[in-house]
Amino acid sequence: MKITRKIISLILATVSVFSLCSPAFAAETSAGFTAEDFLTTKGQNIVNQNGEKIQLKGVNLGAWMIWEDWLCPYEGSLDHYTVLEVLTERFDEEKAYELFNIYMDNWITEYDLDQIKGMGFNCVRVPFWYRNFYYDDNGRKILDKNGEWDFSRLDWVIKECSKRELYVVLDMHGAVGYQSDAPHNGKKGSCGLYDDTEQGERYRELTDELWTAIASRYKDEPAVAMYDLLNEPMCDVEAGEIERRKNNEMIYTRLYDTVRAVDGRHIITMEAIWTAIALPMAWTKGWDNVVYQVHFYNNSNFIFNFFAWFTKFIYADVPMMMGEFYPHQKTTWENCFNTLDKANYSWFLWTYKATGHGMWESDWCLRGSKDGFHRADVYNDSYEEIARKWGECIRTENGFQNTGHYDNNVKDYI
16 A cells, blocks of 8 residues: 555656646746856855855745734634635635735735845745645645646745845745644644545645645746745644654655655755754755754743754754744843854744734834734625725735834844
């Protein structure tokens, strides 16, 4: 049975390359970066094609393509899956996705990318999930007006970032079947990606299919810094370290091979969540051109420093990246940035913008919603009212303000 599944997976991956994928992304549309800017790894450094060391210093575009209730302009503690289900039941699938697209059209615009570039960042991390490309868990693809698999949202952000010489990390925040029990991967309590069942294998096949399409499309695009295969795998799952490491190694080995089958050039990043022993040594797996990534949400300078340096020591054969971080309580921004710089970590703030009480002055974001910001009630508001609340009023220049986080904590370290 296992051999049969492997054969089926290989056939699906091969078919994906030749018939299921959208055409390769047109590199000539990306005017800012050139072939010399294509990133790779060299020892513990990220370098461009001229051999120049590049330390990525960026910000996450959280709450854009995948939503979390505390970041997004809607009422209630709802994960993204539930919001889509409610809207679909109330208005039908087409209308639900119309609202989804109205939101995405306005949450991040060229204005925001100009702001990010103007602040001195050189990269953005773009969290997305499978429902940006599939209508459901069964692989029903979202098609564009030409009948091709729709990757226009990623096309747009890569093109616009390249114009501004901002690199892009493509972050699979929510895989088909879900890679954690945390709501930030799209659906709370739904970690099915690792299940040793026919359904679990189907989830893995569809995740292979999606990564095959993405890597095929952007394989020649220098603006893409790396592929972030899975965000925070096994997060919130009640599992021992042995099971956690086994699952991470299994799924990362599979996805690494999936991407490398169509793209041998781009950096691939894997996440060591939540300990420094959550991933194997890259050389033991034959993984090449990879970056190991950690996320940090803790409460003391000592723990932050120990975590950063010990992880770097353990994974001495790869560059390191702090994909998300926020200092709680006794951890200071100054210490975080100084440590990351000395330890040669690339880093990304979580996050660029957010709604919620107090976000107008929060260190969680660079742009926070103003007090009194209107949020959609997805259970009761009309289609027209939700469309209005997710329209131009959620554009940063209209409903948000500078939180002071950049000026007070960040700008001196870019």
